[in-house]
Amino acid sequence: MDTKLLRQTFGKFPTGVTVVTWFDDEGINGITVNSFTSVSLDPALALVSIDKRAKSLDQMKGRPFTINILSDSQEATAWQFAGRQQEDLQIEWDETGDSPSLVGSAATIYCKPWKEVDAGDHVLYIGEITNFNRTDKQALTFYEGKMGSVAKYV
Template structure:
Protein backbone atom coordinates (compact mmCIF):
# COMPACT_ATOMS: atom_id res chain seq x y z
CA UNK A 1 0.00 0.00 0.00
CA UNK A 2 1.25 3.49 -0.82
CA UNK A 3 1.06 5.25 2.56
CA UNK A 4 1.75 8.67 1.06
CA UNK A 5 -1.34 8.31 -1.15
CA UNK A 6 -3.33 6.98 1.80
CA UNK A 7 -2.40 10.08 3.81
CA UNK A 8 -3.49 12.27 0.88
CA UNK A 9 -6.80 10.41 0.71
CA UNK A 10 -7.35 11.01 4.43
CA UNK A 11 -6.53 14.69 3.75
CA UNK A 12 -9.67 14.95 1.61
CA UNK A 13 -11.71 14.87 4.82
CA UNK A 14 -11.75 18.37 6.38
CA UNK A 15 -11.16 18.27 10.12
CA UNK A 16 -11.07 20.69 12.97
CA UNK A 17 -7.74 21.54 14.56
CA UNK A 18 -7.18 20.95 18.25
CA UNK A 19 -4.27 21.27 20.61
CA UNK A 20 -4.30 18.77 23.44
CA UNK A 21 -2.65 20.20 26.56
CA UNK A 22 -1.63 18.89 29.97
CA UNK A 23 0.57 19.78 32.90
CA UNK A 24 3.93 18.05 33.17
CA UNK A 25 6.81 18.34 35.65
CA UNK A 26 8.10 21.51 33.97
CA UNK A 27 4.83 23.32 33.21
CA UNK A 28 2.51 23.04 30.23
CA UNK A 29 2.91 20.64 27.34
CA UNK A 30 0.79 19.93 24.27
CA UNK A 31 0.41 18.45 20.81
CA UNK A 32 -1.62 19.47 17.74
CA UNK A 33 -4.25 16.85 16.99
CA UNK A 34 -6.87 16.65 14.25
CA UNK A 35 -7.93 13.09 15.13
CA UNK A 36 -10.56 14.05 17.69
CA UNK A 37 -14.17 13.02 18.01
CA UNK A 38 -17.04 12.91 20.42
CA UNK A 39 -17.75 9.39 21.65
CA UNK A 40 -20.64 9.53 24.11
CA UNK A 41 -22.93 11.99 25.86
CA UNK A 42 -23.70 9.68 28.80
CA UNK A 43 -21.07 9.40 30.12
CA UNK A 44 -19.54 12.40 28.34
CA UNK A 45 -16.54 10.99 26.45
CA UNK A 46 -14.16 12.30 23.78
CA UNK A 47 -11.38 10.54 21.86
CA UNK A 48 -8.00 11.64 20.54
CA UNK A 49 -5.53 9.60 18.51
CA UNK A 50 -1.78 9.96 19.20
CA UNK A 51 1.09 8.43 17.21
CA UNK A 52 3.11 6.01 19.34
CA UNK A 53 6.32 7.68 18.08
CA UNK A 54 5.27 11.07 19.48
CA UNK A 55 6.72 12.09 22.84
CA UNK A 56 3.17 12.94 23.85
CA UNK A 57 2.21 9.27 23.77
CA UNK A 58 4.32 8.53 26.86
CA UNK A 59 3.59 11.87 28.52
CA UNK A 60 -0.20 11.52 28.31
CA UNK A 61 -0.36 8.16 30.07
CA UNK A 62 -3.06 8.39 32.78
CA UNK A 63 -2.98 12.21 32.84
CA UNK A 64 -5.85 14.66 32.70
CA UNK A 65 -5.82 16.66 29.45
CA UNK A 66 -7.68 19.43 27.66
CA UNK A 67 -8.79 19.27 24.04
CA UNK A 68 -8.66 22.88 22.80
CA UNK A 69 -10.66 23.48 19.61
CA UNK A 70 -8.69 26.30 18.01
CA UNK A 71 -10.28 29.48 16.68
CA UNK A 72 -9.50 30.47 13.10
CA UNK A 73 -7.05 33.15 14.30
CA UNK A 74 -4.96 30.61 16.24
CA UNK A 75 -3.08 28.96 13.37
CA UNK A 76 0.30 29.92 14.88
CA UNK A 77 -0.62 27.97 18.03
CA UNK A 78 -1.44 24.91 15.91
CA UNK A 79 1.96 25.07 14.19
CA UNK A 80 3.76 25.66 17.50
CA UNK A 81 2.40 22.44 18.99
CA UNK A 82 2.92 20.58 15.71
CA UNK A 83 6.68 21.03 16.17
CA UNK A 84 7.17 24.19 14.11
CA UNK A 85 8.23 26.86 16.63
CA UNK A 86 6.58 30.24 16.11
CA UNK A 87 8.89 33.04 17.16
CA UNK A 88 7.43 35.56 19.58
CA UNK A 89 4.19 33.61 19.97
CA UNK A 90 2.51 34.56 23.22
CA UNK A 91 -0.15 32.09 24.37
CA UNK A 92 -2.64 33.09 27.05
CA UNK A 93 -3.50 30.19 29.35
CA UNK A 94 -6.22 29.28 31.78
CA UNK A 95 -4.32 27.19 34.34
CA UNK A 96 -7.23 26.37 36.61
CA UNK A 97 -8.11 22.73 37.24
CA UNK A 98 -6.29 19.51 36.37
CA UNK A 99 -5.21 20.58 32.87
CA UNK A 100 -4.56 23.92 31.13
CA UNK A 101 -6.72 25.43 28.40
CA UNK A 102 -5.86 27.97 25.71
CA UNK A 103 -7.57 31.34 26.04
CA UNK A 104 -9.52 32.41 22.97
CA UNK A 105 -10.11 28.88 21.68
CA UNK A 106 -13.48 28.18 20.04
CA UNK A 107 -14.08 25.59 22.71
CA UNK A 108 -12.41 23.23 25.11
CA UNK A 109 -13.05 19.89 26.78
CA UNK A 110 -11.22 19.13 30.02
CA UNK A 111 -10.91 15.38 30.42
CA UNK A 112 -9.75 12.86 32.94
CA UNK A 113 -8.23 9.61 31.71
CA UNK A 114 -10.98 7.04 31.06
CA UNK A 115 -9.47 4.33 28.81
CA UNK A 116 -6.94 3.89 26.05
CA UNK A 117 -6.78 1.45 23.18
CA UNK A 118 -3.98 0.21 20.95
CA UNK A 119 -4.69 1.09 17.31
CA UNK A 120 -1.78 0.08 15.10
CA UNK A 121 0.82 2.83 15.07
CA UNK A 122 -1.45 5.06 17.22
CA UNK A 123 -3.10 4.92 20.63
CA UNK A 124 -6.67 6.07 21.15
CA UNK A 125 -7.03 8.03 24.36
CA UNK A 126 -10.61 8.30 25.60
CA UNK A 127 -11.22 11.00 28.16
CA UNK A 128 -14.22 11.58 30.37
CA UNK A 129 -15.22 15.21 29.99
CA UNK A 130 -15.26 16.99 33.36
CA UNK A 131 -15.69 20.54 32.08
CA UNK A 132 -16.27 22.22 28.73
CA UNK A 133 -17.04 25.58 27.19
CA UNK A 134 -17.47 27.14 23.76
CA UNK A 135 -17.69 30.61 22.28
CA UNK A 136 -19.03 32.08 19.09
CA UNK A 137 -16.79 32.55 16.08
CA UNK A 138 -15.16 30.42 13.44
CA UNK A 139 -12.89 27.48 14.15
CA UNK A 140 -9.61 26.50 12.51
CA UNK A 141 -9.79 23.67 9.97
CA UNK A 142 -7.31 21.41 8.19
CA UNK A 143 -7.89 20.25 4.61
CA UNK A 144 -5.40 18.86 2.10
CA UNK A 145 -2.47 19.94 4.26
CA UNK A 146 -3.65 23.54 4.67
CA UNK A 147 -5.15 25.45 7.55
CA UNK A 148 -8.37 27.37 6.99
CA UNK A 149 -11.55 28.54 8.67
CA UNK A 150 -15.05 27.17 9.12
CA UNK A 151 -16.10 30.42 7.45
CA UNK A 152 -15.43 28.81 4.08
CA UNK A 153 -18.02 26.10 4.82
CA UNK A 154 -20.88 28.48 5.56
CA UNK A 155 -23.47 28.60 2.85
CA UNK A 156 -25.66 31.49 1.93
CA UNK A 157 -29.22 31.42 3.16
CA UNK A 158 -31.45 29.25 0.98
CA UNK A 159 -34.38 31.12 -0.51
Protein backbone atom coordinates in the same frame (compact mmCIF):
# COMPACT_ATOMS: atom_id res chain seq x y z
CA MET B 1 -0.31 -0.06 0.04
CA ASP B 2 1.00 3.43 -0.69
CA THR B 3 0.82 5.12 2.75
CA LYS B 4 1.59 8.57 1.31
CA LEU B 5 -1.39 8.27 -1.02
CA LEU B 6 -3.53 6.94 1.84
CA ARG B 7 -2.58 9.99 3.95
CA GLN B 8 -3.56 12.26 1.05
CA THR B 9 -6.85 10.38 0.78
CA PHE B 10 -7.53 10.94 4.50
CA GLY B 11 -6.76 14.63 3.84
CA LYS B 12 -9.85 14.85 1.64
CA PHE B 13 -11.89 14.82 4.85
CA PRO B 14 -11.84 18.30 6.45
CA THR B 15 -11.23 18.21 10.18
CA GLY B 16 -11.08 20.65 13.02
CA VAL B 17 -7.75 21.45 14.61
CA THR B 18 -7.18 20.90 18.31
CA VAL B 19 -4.32 21.25 20.71
CA VAL B 20 -4.45 18.75 23.56
CA THR B 21 -2.85 20.15 26.73
CA TRP B 22 -1.98 18.80 30.17
CA PHE B 23 0.14 19.47 33.22
CA ASP B 24 3.21 17.28 33.59
CA ASP B 25 6.29 17.21 35.81
CA GLU B 26 7.83 20.11 33.88
CA GLY B 27 4.76 22.37 33.69
CA ILE B 28 2.41 22.64 30.73
CA ASN B 29 2.67 20.41 27.69
CA GLY B 30 0.65 19.97 24.52
CA ILE B 31 0.36 18.52 21.03
CA THR B 32 -1.60 19.48 17.92
CA VAL B 33 -4.19 16.82 17.10
CA ASN B 34 -6.74 16.66 14.30
CA SER B 35 -7.75 13.08 15.10
CA PHE B 36 -10.40 13.98 17.66
CA THR B 37 -13.98 12.81 17.95
CA SER B 38 -16.89 12.60 20.30
CA VAL B 39 -17.49 9.05 21.53
CA SER B 40 -20.49 9.07 23.84
CA LEU B 41 -22.94 11.43 25.54
CA ASP B 42 -23.68 9.05 28.44
CA PRO B 43 -21.12 8.80 29.79
CA ALA B 44 -19.68 11.92 28.19
CA LEU B 45 -16.53 10.71 26.37
CA ALA B 46 -14.16 12.16 23.78
CA LEU B 47 -11.21 10.57 21.96
CA VAL B 48 -7.87 11.84 20.69
CA SER B 49 -5.46 9.73 18.66
CA ILE B 50 -1.73 10.16 19.35
CA ASP B 51 1.06 8.77 17.16
CA LYS B 52 3.24 6.28 19.05
CA ARG B 53 6.34 8.15 17.82
CA ALA B 54 5.24 11.41 19.49
CA LYS B 55 7.12 12.38 22.66
CA SER B 56 3.76 13.44 24.04
CA LEU B 57 2.48 9.87 24.04
CA ASP B 58 4.03 8.93 27.36
CA GLN B 59 3.97 12.46 28.77
CA MET B 60 0.15 12.64 28.79
CA LYS B 61 -0.40 9.02 29.87
CA GLY B 62 -2.72 8.87 32.89
CA ARG B 63 -3.09 12.65 33.15
CA PRO B 64 -6.19 14.85 32.88
CA PHE B 65 -6.15 16.71 29.56
CA THR B 66 -7.91 19.52 27.73
CA ILE B 67 -8.99 19.37 24.12
CA ASN B 68 -8.70 22.95 22.86
CA ILE B 69 -10.71 23.35 19.64
CA LEU B 70 -8.74 26.15 18.04
CA SER B 71 -10.32 29.30 16.65
CA ASP B 72 -9.44 30.42 13.13
CA SER B 73 -7.11 33.06 14.60
CA GLN B 74 -4.90 30.39 16.25
CA GLU B 75 -3.13 28.87 13.25
CA ALA B 76 0.30 29.84 14.62
CA THR B 77 -0.59 28.05 17.86
CA ALA B 78 -1.47 24.91 15.90
CA TRP B 79 1.88 24.95 14.11
CA GLN B 80 3.76 25.65 17.37
CA PHE B 81 2.34 22.55 19.05
CA ALA B 82 2.91 20.54 15.86
CA GLY B 83 6.63 21.16 16.32
CA ARG B 84 7.14 24.18 14.04
CA GLN B 85 8.57 26.99 16.15
CA GLN B 86 6.59 30.23 15.70
CA GLU B 87 8.64 33.36 16.29
CA ASP B 88 7.13 35.92 18.67
CA LEU B 89 4.09 33.73 19.46
CA GLN B 90 2.60 34.67 22.82
CA ILE B 91 0.45 31.92 24.35
CA GLU B 92 -2.04 32.85 27.04
CA TRP B 93 -3.01 30.04 29.42
CA ASP B 94 -5.87 29.38 31.79
CA GLU B 95 -4.28 27.19 34.44
CA THR B 96 -7.32 26.64 36.64
CA GLY B 97 -8.55 23.10 37.13
CA ASP B 98 -6.91 19.74 36.51
CA SER B 99 -5.56 20.59 33.04
CA PRO B 100 -4.55 23.85 31.34
CA SER B 101 -6.42 25.43 28.45
CA LEU B 102 -5.51 27.89 25.71
CA VAL B 103 -7.18 31.27 26.01
CA GLY B 104 -8.90 32.27 22.77
CA SER B 105 -10.00 28.81 21.63
CA ALA B 106 -13.38 28.28 19.98
CA ALA B 107 -14.18 25.61 22.59
CA THR B 108 -12.52 23.61 25.33
CA ILE B 109 -13.28 20.13 26.60
CA TYR B 110 -11.78 19.05 29.91
CA CYS B 111 -11.22 15.32 30.38
CA LYS B 112 -9.97 12.87 32.93
CA PRO B 113 -8.41 9.62 31.70
CA TRP B 114 -11.00 6.92 31.02
CA LYS B 115 -9.35 4.37 28.72
CA GLU B 116 -6.37 3.90 26.41
CA VAL B 117 -6.61 1.69 23.34
CA ASP B 118 -3.67 0.45 21.27
CA ALA B 119 -4.53 1.10 17.61
CA GLY B 120 -1.74 0.27 15.17
CA ASP B 121 0.79 3.09 15.09
CA HIS B 122 -1.39 5.25 17.39
CA VAL B 123 -2.83 5.13 20.90
CA LEU B 124 -6.42 6.26 21.37
CA TYR B 125 -6.83 8.27 24.56
CA ILE B 126 -10.47 8.29 25.60
CA GLY B 127 -11.29 10.91 28.20
CA GLU B 128 -14.33 11.30 30.37
CA ILE B 129 -15.53 14.87 29.97
CA THR B 130 -15.60 16.71 33.29
CA ASN B 131 -16.38 20.18 31.95
CA PHE B 132 -16.55 22.13 28.69
CA ASN B 133 -17.18 25.57 27.29
CA ARG B 134 -17.75 27.04 23.87
CA THR B 135 -17.68 30.46 22.24
CA ASP B 136 -19.08 31.98 19.05
CA LYS B 137 -15.61 32.03 17.45
CA GLN B 138 -15.10 30.24 14.13
CA ALA B 139 -13.10 27.01 14.32
CA LEU B 140 -9.80 26.40 12.56
CA THR B 141 -9.97 23.63 9.93
CA PHE B 142 -7.44 21.38 8.23
CA TYR B 143 -8.00 20.23 4.65
CA GLU B 144 -5.50 18.75 2.20
CA GLY B 145 -2.57 19.87 4.32
CA LYS B 146 -3.76 23.47 4.71
CA MET B 147 -5.36 25.31 7.60
CA GLY B 148 -8.16 27.81 7.27
CA SER B 149 -11.43 29.08 8.62
CA VAL B 150 -14.56 26.97 8.76
CA ALA B 151 -16.41 30.17 7.79
CA LYS B 152 -15.30 29.80 4.16
CA TYR B 153 -17.18 26.48 3.98
CA VAL B 154 -20.41 27.74 5.53
